[in-house]
Amino acid sequence: MKTKSGDFVLPGDALGVTEEFVPAEWTFEDQGKIRSLVAGTVTLDNKNKRISIIPKTNSPSILKNGLVVYGQISEVRGQRALMKIEGAKDTNRSLATNFSGGIHISQADKGYVAKLTDEFRIGDLVDARVTKVLGLDNVDLTTAENELGVIKAMCTNCRSFMKQVSKNEVICPDCGRKERRKISSKYEG
Ligand SMILES: [Zn+2]
Secondary structure, three states: OOOOOOOEEOOOOEEEEOOOOEEOOOEEEEOOEEEEOOOEEEEEEOOOOEEEEEEOOOOOOOOOOOOEEEEEEEEEEOOEEEEEEEEEOOOOOOOOOOOEEEEEHHHOOOOOOOOHHHOOOOOOEEEEEEEEEEEOOEEEEEOOOOOOEEEEOEOOOOOOEOEEEEOOEEEOOOOOOEEEOOEOOOOOO
């Protein structure tokens, strides 16, 4: 790894090691290595020991910290819910790759959460914010904001979308089942 300023790199290319450099814009850390998230040109700041990339395109359709994304819950297990990310909220672009995101139980809501299944269930449609890019197709997410969380809840009994009845409860119009959720202020229904 002898990256220098001006080098053209592709997504996933190794740029340096975290012992020597700090990963900055459009890079991510992967087991001690700094890799590029995008195709672009390397900028090496030797004074501040930062490696960043100037993307080849103006606004690459890729996830970065702070971005709000939407998708569907694919798994809720123990301390972590998994979400298949379908796109970013503030752009019409679709994502370059199929990202999946993890929501840790500590990031699901503002207060203490005893059971992650009181927050999300498989099939729910969710808005979440990216907190950390872990790799080319994997990010950490949070829903601990009022306008984040479930925007459509799917009944665990009959798979119908449910109606909101209170701040953290939804009801199924078909079977009458009531369930708890981390509901977004933008809930649809
Ligand atoms: Zn139902």
